[in-house]
Amino acid sequence: MQIETDYLVVGSGASGVAFADSLLAETDDVEVLLVDRRARPGGHWRDAYPFVQLHTPSTYYGVSSTPLGNDRIIETGRNRGFYEQAGKDEICDYFERVVEASPARFLGGHEHLGVDGDEHAVRDLRTDEVHTIRVRKRVVDATVLESSIPATHQPSFTVDPAAAFGPVNDLPDVVDRYERFAVIGAGKTSVDACLWLLDQDVDPERIRWVRPRDMWFNDRAALQPLDQVAEIMAGLSLDTEAAAQATSLADLFQRLEASGRMLRLDPDVEPTMFRATMISRAEQADLMTIEDVVRLGRLLAVEADRLVLEQGEVPNRPEVFHVDCSAIGLRAAPPVPTFGPGTITIQQVRQASPTFNAALIGWIEAHRDDDEQRNRLTPTHPYPSTIEDWPRLMSTTWATEMVWGGEPDLSAWVAGTRLNLLRGLPQHLGEPRAQEALKRFMQHVGPAIERLDAGLPAR
Numbered sequence: 001m002q003i004e005t006d007y008l009v010v011g012s013g014a015s016g017v018a019f020a021d022s023l024l025a026e027t028d029d030v031e032v033l034l035v036d037r038r039a040r041p042g043g044h045w046r047d048a049y050p051f052v053q054l055h056t057p058s059t060y061y062g063v064s065s066t067p068l069g070n071d072r073i074i075e076t077g078r079n080r081g082f083y084e085q086a087g088k089d090e091i092c093d094y095f096e097r098v099v100e101a102s103p104a105r106f107l108g109g110h111e112h113l114g115v116d117g118d119e120h121a122v123r124d125l126r127t128d129e130v131h132t133i134r135v136r137k138r139v140v141d142a143t144v145l146e147s148s149i150p151a152t153h154q155p156s157f158t159v160d161p162a163a164a165f166g167p168v169n170d171l172p173d174v175v176d177r178y179e180r181f182a183v184i185g186a187g188k189t190s191v192d193a194c195l196w197l198l199d200q201d202v203d204p205e206r207i208r209w210v211r212p213r214d215m216w217f218n219d220r221a222a223l224q225p226l227d228q229v230a231e232i233m234a235g236l237s238l239d240t241e242a243a244a245q246a247t248s249l250a251d252l253f254q255r256l257e258a259s260g261r262m263l264r265l266d267p268d269v270e271p272t273m274f275r276a277t278m279i280s281r282a283e284q285a286d287l288m289t290i291e292d293v294v295r296l297g298r299l300l301a302v303e304a305d306r307l308v309l310e311q312g313e314v315p316n317r318p319e320v321f322h323v324d325c326s327a328i329g330l331r332a333a334p335p336v337p338t339f340g341p342g343t344i345t346i347q348q349v350r351q352a353s354p355t356f357n358a359a360l361i362g363w364i365e366a367h368r369d370d371d372e373q374r375n376r377l378t379p380t381h382p383y384p385s386t387i388e389d390w391p392r393l394m395s396t397t398w399a400t401e402m403v404w405g406g407e408p409d410l411s412a413w414v415a416g417t418r419l420n421l422l423r424g425l426p427q428h429l430g431e432p433r434a435q436e437a438l439k440r441f442m443q444h445v446g447p448a449i450e451r452l453d454a455g456l457p458a459r
Contacts (some may be wrong), residue, residue: 013043
C-alpha cells in the first residue's frame with residue numbers, strides 16, 4: 001500500500017502534534033500525516049509513571065489551538081496559589097482529542113524505517129507489513145529530542161537479581177511492601193518520586209537519595225502566567241541583570257540564587273547540574289527533609305548488600321526497593337539546522353519551551369519562503385545539562401527574541417499564542433512591578449548577551 005502526503009511528521013508526541021496543529025492552522029489545502037510506533041498519540045506521556053505532572057503550568061503547554069485545563073489556581077498543597085499542572089491521564093486524553101479533531105491523519109503502531117528519495121517506508125508493528133509513503137514537501141522529525149524515561153530505558157548500571165529494583169512506574173504497587181526506598185537519579189523524576197513517597201507518609205528517614213549530581217532549580221513562583229505574568233518578567237529581568245554584572249560563572253549563579261531565581265537542596269553543596277526544572281519553595285523544604293543523600297558520582301552497580309559508585313560504595317539492605325529515576329529525560333542531541341532540503345527537525349529555540357518551539361516552527365514553515373530565512377528565525381541549541389549550558393541557553397534565547405521583534409507578523413503570533421508564557425504581559429504593563437521589570441530587562445539584556453557570548457568577564 002502506498003500513501004501520499006505533503007508533510008510526514010514522525011512522532012506524535014507533544015512536539016509533533018504541536019507542529020502539525022500550527023502548520024494546519026496557518027495553511028490551506030495541506031495534507032499532514034502523523035506516524036508513531038505507539039498506537040495512540042501522546043508520545044512519552046503514554047509510558048510515564050502514573051503520578052507524573054507537568055512541571056510547568058498547563059496554561060502554556062500543548063498545542064496552540066486548544067487549551068489544556070481551565071487556567072485553575074491550585075488551592076491546596078505545596079503549589080497552592082499557582083496555576084494548575086496537568087497529570088498523565090489528562091495530558092494523554094488531551095493529545096488524543098486534539099488529534100481526533102485535527103485534519104491531520106494519524107497512523108499509529110507504525111515504525112518509520114527510512115527514506116529513499118521522496119518515498120518513506122513504515123512498518124506495521126502488528127503485522128510486519130511495510131508500507132510506502134510518498135512525501136510531496138517535507139518529512140518532519142519530531143523524535144530527535146524524544147524523552148528517555150524510566151519505563152523504557154536501559155539503566156547504565158548493573159542490577160543484582162537479588163536486589164529489589166524497578167522503574168518509578170512501579171512505586172504505587174510496591175510502596176506498602178518495602179521498609180525502605182533508594183531513589184536513583186537527580187532530575188525531575190527523582191524529585192517527583194521523593195515527593196510522592198513523602199505524600200504516602202513514608203518517613204524521610206526511610207528514603208535514601210542517590211544523586212550523582214546536585215541540581216539548580218528554577219523557582220516555580222517566578223514562572224506563573226496570565227494574572228501572575230509580571231513575576232515572569234521580573235525574573236527574566238533579574239537574569240539579565242545577573243548576567244550583565246557577574247564576574248564569573250560561579251558569581252553568576254550566586255547572584256541568581258541571591259535574587260531568588262535559583263534554588264538548591266543543600267546550601268553546603270554547589271550544584272553542577274541545570275536542566276531548567278522548576279520546583280516550589282514548599283517542595284524544596286520537603287525535599288530537604290531527606291538527609292540520607294549519597295554523593296559518590298554515578299552509580300555502577302546495585303547489589304543486595306551494597307551500592308557501588310564511581311567514588312566508593314555504601315552498604316545496602318535487602319528490604320530496600322531501588323527506584324530507577326536515572327533516565328536522561330529530554331535528549332541533548334547535537335543541534336542541526338531546523339530546515340533542510342525536504343526536512344524539518346523539531347528542536348529547541350526558546351529555552352525550555354518544547355511545544356511553543358514546535359508550534360513556532362510550524363508557523364514559520366507556513367509564512368516564510370526560503371530555508372535561509374527560516375533558519376535565521378530558529379537558531380537551535382541543545383537542552384541544558386550543566387551550569388555551563390546556562391549562558392548559551394539564555395543568550396541564544398534573548399538574541400533570537402530580539403530578531404523576532406523585527407518581524408511584525410511573527411511578533412504578533414508569538415504574543416497571541418497560548419503557548420507563549422508571556423502571553424498576558426500586555427494586559428499587565430500598567431502594573432509598577434511589570435514596568436520596573438521591563439525597564440530593567442531592556443537595560444541589561446544587550447550587555448548580558450554580549451558578556452555571556454564572550455564567556456563573562458570584562459566589564
